[in-house]
Each structure stands twice: as structure tokens, then as C-alpha cells.
Amino acid sequence: MSAATMSIDAHIAVPERGVDCRISIPGAGLIALLGPNGSGKSTVLAALAGTLTPARGHARLDQSVLFDVGDPGAGTIDAAARRITLVTQKDDLFPSLTVLDNVAFGIRARGVSRADARAAAHQHLAAGDLEDLADRRPATLSGGQARRVAIIRALAAEPRALLLDEPFAGIDVEAAIAVRGLVRQAGRTITTVIATHDAADAWGLADHVVVLDSGSVADAGTTQAVLSQPVSRFAAAMAGRxxxxxxxxxxxxxxxxxxxxxxxxxxxxxxxxxxxxxxxxxxxxxxxxxxxxxxxxxxxxxxxxxxxxxxxxxxxxxxxxxxxxxxxxxxxxxxxxxxxxxxxxxx
Amino acid sequence: MIPLALAAAGVIAIPILATVARTPWGQLPELLSSPAAMQAMGLSLRTAVLATVLCVVLGAPLGFALAAWTSRWQRVVRAVVLAPLVLPPVVGGLALLYAFGRQGLLGGWLSSMGIDIAFSTTAVVLAQTFVAMPFMVLATESAVRSRSPHHESIASTLGAGRSRIFWAVTVPAVAPALATGMVLSFARALGEFGATLTFAGSMEGVTRTLPLEIYLQRESDAAAAVALAMVLLAVAIVVVALAYRPLMRSAR
Structure with a gap:
């Protein structure tokens, strides 16, 4: 496990989505949130990223508070200040910007000049073997290309943690292999959380698995423990056992x-x-x-x-x-x- | 259905064709270059451009505000702001007089400071802005409202503050709608007649815009009137072609 990974401690309650879960993960590189559709995976990611404010609860990334509804002193940290990037299943890329400027967006937001941000974005795209796409508009990309660009953009922003909602879903097999490589690489350097409905995504990739059932945690632990020795019927079913x-x-x-x-x-x-x-x-x-x-x-x-x-x-x-x-x-x-x-x- | 559709097209197309047929094409350059015509066209262009600038600078922010505002008073405010869309322009002109005329609500105070608006070129611009602004507000608000805030959310996770998100994400996304609103505002301002006549009068070179000149010439020099009418007609068709192109594109 790399030194840059952080622990996550959270209680996320969003009643209108039926989510009330407590998650406590020691510093782990790659974490998989495993659960079927509607189990609350996306809600948990949105609450951590700050695109949604829970009704109750708190979350900490290592020692830093992301939100604490019960503590007016701590309050809610703006998404922009959390340095936690999120890649969803939707079209995340900004359609009016080229691929290059999309990747440069998070770099620019840190106050880097346009020219320097573009140069850095070029390097990020080259590292992901996507430099050919630099001048394209998002509308002209395939689903797999867009997903890879979105992940590269999220990493280029130099976040403390990267959250990925179903990163392998809805793209072709070739693209899924490339995305898996990107995700594995991300997990080596920063705390990376993937939400998935498929235990196969967790095997060989995740260090830690949290199983979500109808908005609450059904099981959690190391991937080996949760997927081969599940303690609840639900977690066992998710693990295919x-x-x-x-x-x-x-x-x-x-x-x-x-x-x-x-x-x-x-x-x-x-x-x-x-x-x-x-x-x-x-x-x-x-x-x-x-x-x-x-x-x-x-x-x-x-x-x-x-x-x-x-x-x-x-x-x-x-x-x-x-x-x-x-x-x-x-x-x-x-x-x-x-x-x-x-x-x-x-x- | 088809006969009704043909009848509908006819109601609009026949008067336009009649105008085209009546236009003395041979004398057109001569008629349009007369001093009165040139003056009216110049004044109309200047005032309509100024009114359009005002509509964009003031109307677009109002559209953004109405889209973001969730209070129950929002509907009331919007109804008032959009009233000029359906208000007879002569009523708008009277309303402007009651506000900015010498005896008006603000006019007396402005007058004491040496500013007289009524029956000046400023009044023309104000009248045009009054009637054209709702197009800009409506175009902006509906464009912002029909957008999911997904890209703004993602931009915030990438570390962008509110103003960067607004300028780099929201504005480019609604730009086609803003362009449509701008073109429609310009067309409405250019065609303004009733409110201008009531609030600004018809002084040659000062407040006599193209529509007023056409109305004036229609009895004394019908050929000059129809020549100028042809100009407005051409502008209208170009404007509609321009305005609805981005709408179609963004709908695809």
C-alpha cells in the first residue's frame, strides 16, 4: 500500500434516497463499493465529493473534515476545496471545451496559467496514450474514450482521493481494459474508490471492499475476506457465492x-x-x-x-x-x- | 390538416409576397438613399444596437437570476418582467412616460438633475429596451432551467470556484440560447413603433426610426414607404433564420 493513501471515516444519511450508512476504511489504496443498482453507491460518492449534502452525518478523509452536519463549527467544506474528484457514469466532459482544455480545467482551477495548464494536460494525455484526441470535442468521442479522458482529467487535478462511479460499465471490452489499467495506476498513488455492481471488478484490483445493501453497509473488509468469506447472505450473493x-x-x-x-x-x-x-x-x-x-x-x-x-x-x-x-x-x-x-x- | 396548414402558410406568406410585388425594385437604390430614409435607417440601427446591448447586459443576468431563484415571488416577478411581450406597445409607451416623463415618477427627479429623457434619442433606446428585454430574459432563463447542473457539480469537484464554473461551463453551454435571445431582441427593438411614438415622439433625426418613417411616408410617398418596408422585411427573415439555427442545433 502506498504512503499517500488516506483513511475514510464517514456516516452518510440521505433519507430521500434511503441511504444511512457508516463506512470506516483504514488507509487503503483502492476501495470497491459493491452493491446492486439503487443500493446507494452513487449517493455515497456524491456525499464524499461534495456534490450532494447529506441530511445527517459526517465524513473525514484522514484528519480533514469534509462535512459534519452536527457540528456548526466544522460545517460543510465546498466541493471545490475538498480536492476529491469524481467521475460518474454520465457524460462528464464539458461539451464546449476540447479534450485538452477539459483535462486542463482542473489544473487551471489551481491557478496555473493557461499555457502551462495546457502543457501539463498534454503530458497527462500522452501518459494515458490519448494525445491524438487532444483537439477533439467530447461529442466526437466514443463512450470508452470519453471515460478515459474523464479519469485523466480527474487525476490531472491532483486530488487527494479519486471517486469513480461504475468506471467499467457501458463501455466496450477494449476500453474497459484500458480503464482498468488507469484505475489500477491511480490506486497506487492516491486513495481511489470505485462503485461497482460486479464483484469481478473488485477481484485483483481492490484492496478493500464495502458491500452496500439498500443504503447500509452489509459487509466490509479486505477484498479477500469479504469476497471469499462473506458474513452476510447479501454480501455472499454479491460475491457470487x-x-x-x-x-x-x-x-x-x-x-x-x-x-x-x-x-x-x-x-x-x-x-x-x-x-x-x-x-x-x-x-x-x-x-x-x-x-x-x-x-x-x-x-x-x-x-x-x-x-x-x-x-x-x-x-x-x-x-x-x-x-x-x-x-x-x-x-x-x-x-x-x-x-x-x-x-x-x-x- | 393539409388544407389548414396551407391556409396558415398563406395568411403569412401572401402579405409578404404582396409587399415584394409592390416594391419598385428599379427605384430602390434611389428611394433608400434619400436623406430622410438614410437618417431613419441610421437612427434605427444605432438605437436598436444600443437597446440590444442593454438587453444582453441587463436581461441575461435577470434570466440567470430568475432561473436560480426559488422563492414563490419568482413567478410574480417573472410575470411582471415578461409583461411587455404581450402588452400593447402604446401602453408600454404610456407606462414609460409615467415613469420617465417630465411629470413621471422618476422623471421629475431626473429633470431636476438636468436629465430629460422623454422625446429624446435616449427615450427611443429605452422604449426599445422595454419591449425587447423579455426576449433575452426568457431565452436565458429557459436555457439555464432546462440544463441539469451535472457539469457544474463536476467542475466544482475539479476545484473550480463559482465564477470559473459560471464563465467556463455554464455560459458556453447556454451561449446558443443567449445568441438567439440577442438576435430576437435586436429584431424586436428594430421594429418598435407604438412605445416609441408615445414615449419619444416622431422628430426627424432624433426619434423618427424606420417604422415611424414608414408610417409617415405611407400616405405622402407610398413608394418610399414600401422600399423601407422591404428593408425591415429582409432583416426580419435573416433574423429568424439566424435565431432559430442555434436552437435547432442544440436540440439535436
Whole structure:
């Protein structure tokens, strides 16, 4: 983790958007706010950036107060003075300015002369391999190009933190790869927060994940902890896993109804409260007598070249050819390989 | 529908075509270069340009203010400010007399300071500004109002203060609408007749603008009147073509 990253401590309450959440993140490079549409991700980013003033709460970036509704002395710091830049999913670029002047905008705002700001903007564009676009108007850019320019503009303003709302959504695959590179680079130098609905965006990129459910925090911690050992059903669903809750036993996890799911104990003692988060990729559908868990087909989803078979307890990703005969209501058996690892609800 | 649409176009196009047909094209240079015509055109151009400048300098800020103002009095103020759009110009002229005439609300005080506005070129400019200002206010306010403040928000996160955001983000975004408002204001000022006649009179070289000259010549020298009318008609068509181009462009 780089030295320039800052801690975030916030309580953001915006009742008209159903948001009331407390976020506390130690100095982390790249933070992912993970949640479905309407979970309050954009509202949290707007409150941190200062484009929206919450009804209640406070926020601090390291020691500096961004807003504190309860403290008239601290009050609300203007967005312009926070030095936190925001890139949204909308068209962020100013249509009347060229790409170069868009990138120079934040530099100019710091009091740099027009010529110097343009020279610096050229360098930023060149570093992002976008110098060819310098004289273009935003209306002539593709969605991916516009997103990259907006991120470069946000970085050129030399912020203390960079906030990105769904940076990979709505652009083509090539552009998403370029944006991912930009975001990764940003996270190495400053505190960077991305809001996303897709856990895949957090894996390999984020150091820290905060899961938002209907405006409040469902889980938070290191990416590894939250995505592979989630403690709430909701966080597990966001991470693409099925959460089982029970008691550690000699050979695995005993569920409330007495079913035993084979699992590694991983340091827990029999009798301890335990969780296991099982990825459907690690579950196979087998002959009814051979499996670890017997179940009944409850739902079948098709995802590209895979088919997800949901039982009442578990789910398995199977080859569509193998699952072609399965119907809702069929008895099935799930086999777990590799064996899932138990963990404590307190992680 | 089509016959009605044709009838509508006819109501407007036929009188225009009739004017074009009546224009003595051969004598046009001679008629337009007569001293009276030149004087009226010169005065009209000067006063309309000045009135347009006033409309932009005062009307645009008023439009921005009305768009930002959220009080319930906003509607009342806007209704008053936009009244000249629908007010008969002669009523506007009377109102200006009651305000700035020698016996008027402010006129007496101005007069005591040696400033007499009524029946001067200043009065012409004031009358034109009075009737043309609402076009500028309306164009500005509706342009600002129809914008989402998204770009202004983003600009503030980039560290820009209010005045930089206003000049670098908001003004360029509403510039096409401001241009439209400006062109419409100019056209309205150029065509002003009733308020000018009532508040400024018809003194050759001082207050007798193009429309007043046309009205005066219409009985004594019909050819001169129609020649000048042709000038205003041409200006009107050019103005409309200019004014609605940016609107169409920004709507796309």
C-alpha cells in the first residue's frame, strides 16, 4: 500500500434516497463499493465529493473534515476545496471545451496559467496514450474514450482521493481494459474508490471492499475476506457465492436441520459457530447416491456457456450439455470439490 | 390538416409576397438613399444596437437570476418582467412616460438633475429596451432551467470556484440560447413603433426610426414607404433564420 493513501471515516444519511450508512476504511489504496443498482453507491460518492449534502452525518478523509452536519463549527467544506474528484457514469466532459482544455480545467482551477495548464494536460494525455484526441470535442468521442479522458482529467487535478462511479460499465471490452489499467495506476498513488455492481471488478484490483445493501453497509473488509468469506447472505450473493451457516463438526458443517456439508475445519473446533461460502463453480451435480448434499432443483439460470442449477441449499455451475435433462423439481445431488473451507462469523 | 396548414402558410406568406410585388425594385437604390430614409435607417440601427446591448447586459443576468431563484415571488416577478411581450406597445409607451416623463415618477427627479429623457434619442433606446428585454430574459432563463447542473457539480469537484464554473461551463453551454435571445431582441427593438411614438415622439433625426418613417411616408410617398418596408422585411427573415439555427442545433 502506498504512503499517500488516506483513511475514510464517514456516516452518510440521505433519507430521500434511503441511504444511512457508516463506512470506516483504514488507509487503503483502492476501495470497491459493491452493491446492486439503487443500493446507494452513487449517493455515497456524491456525499464524499461534495456534490450532494447529506441530511445527517459526517465524513473525514484522514484528519480533514469534509462535512459534519452536527457540528456548526466544522460545517460543510465546498466541493471545490475538498480536492476529491469524481467521475460518474454520465457524460462528464464539458461539451464546449476540447479534450485538452477539459483535462486542463482542473489544473487551471489551481491557478496555473493557461499555457502551462495546457502543457501539463498534454503530458497527462500522452501518459494515458490519448494525445491524438487532444483537439477533439467530447461529442466526437466514443463512450470508452470519453471515460478515459474523464479519469485523466480527474487525476490531472491532483486530488487527494479519486471517486469513480461504475468506471467499467457501458463501455466496450477494449476500453474497459484500458480503464482498468488507469484505475489500477491511480490506486497506487492516491486513495481511489470505485462503485461497482460486479464483484469481478473488485477481484485483483481492490484492496478493500464495502458491500452496500439498500443504503447500509452489509459487509466490509479486505477484498479477500469479504469476497471469499462473506458474513452476510447479501454480501455472499454479491460475491457470487452461496452462504451456509451452522456449527463446525468433525467432518464439516452441521446445518440447523442436521444436514452435514463436508468441509475443511481450517482451525475451527467442533462446536464452534461457523460459515462457509460456496462458489457454484466448485459444486458439481452427480448421481443422486454419490453426492455430498441431496437437494431438489429449484431454479435453472443460463449464463453464456454455463448453466447454473439452484437447489434449495446450494447451486452448481454445470456444462449445459450435462444439464440438458434437468427440470425444476428433479431430485439431485451436489458434490463439493475442492472441499470448501469453514470460517468464523467474526472472521 | 393539409388544407389548414396551407391556409396558415398563406395568411403569412401572401402579405409578404404582396409587399415584394409592390416594391419598385428599379427605384430602390434611389428611394433608400434619400436623406430622410438614410437618417431613419441610421437612427434605427444605432438605437436598436444600443437597446440590444442593454438587453444582453441587463436581461441575461435577470434570466440567470430568475432561473436560480426559488422563492414563490419568482413567478410574480417573472410575470411582471415578461409583461411587455404581450402588452400593447402604446401602453408600454404610456407606462414609460409615467415613469420617465417630465411629470413621471422618476422623471421629475431626473429633470431636476438636468436629465430629460422623454422625446429624446435616449427615450427611443429605452422604449426599445422595454419591449425587447423579455426576449433575452426568457431565452436565458429557459436555457439555464432546462440544463441539469451535472457539469457544474463536476467542475466544482475539479476545484473550480463559482465564477470559473459560471464563465467556463455554464455560459458556453447556454451561449446558443443567449445568441438567439440577442438576435430576437435586436429584431424586436428594430421594429418598435407604438412605445416609441408615445414615449419619444416622431422628430426627424432624433426619434423618427424606420417604422415611424414608414408610417409617415405611407400616405405622402407610398413608394418610399414600401422600399423601407422591404428593408425591415429582409432583416426580419435573416433574423429568424439566424435565431432559430442555434436552437435547432442544440436540440439535436
Amino acid at each position: 452461496v452462504l451456509l451457516r451452522g456449527t463446525a463438526a468433525a467432518t464439516g458443517l452441521t446445518l440447523d436441520d442436521g444436514t452435514v456439508v463436508a468441509a475443511e475445519l481450517c482451525g475451527l473446533s467442533p462446536g464452534d459457530a461457523a460459515l462457509v461460502a460456496i462458489s457454484p463453480r466448485h459444486v458439481q451435480v452427480t448421481e443422486a447416491v454419490n453426492g455430498d448434499v441431496t437437494d431438489v432443483v429449484a431454479r435453472i439460470e443460463h449464463h453464456g456457456d454455463a448453466m447454473r442449477v439452484w437447489g434449495h441449499l446450494l447451486a452448481a455451475d454445470v456444462d449445459p450439455e450435462q444439464g440438458v435433462d434437468l427440470r425444476v423439481g428433479d431430485p439431485i445431488s451436489f458434490a463439493l470439490a475442492p472441499r470448501p473451507e469453514l470460517y468464523s462469523p467474526t472472521r
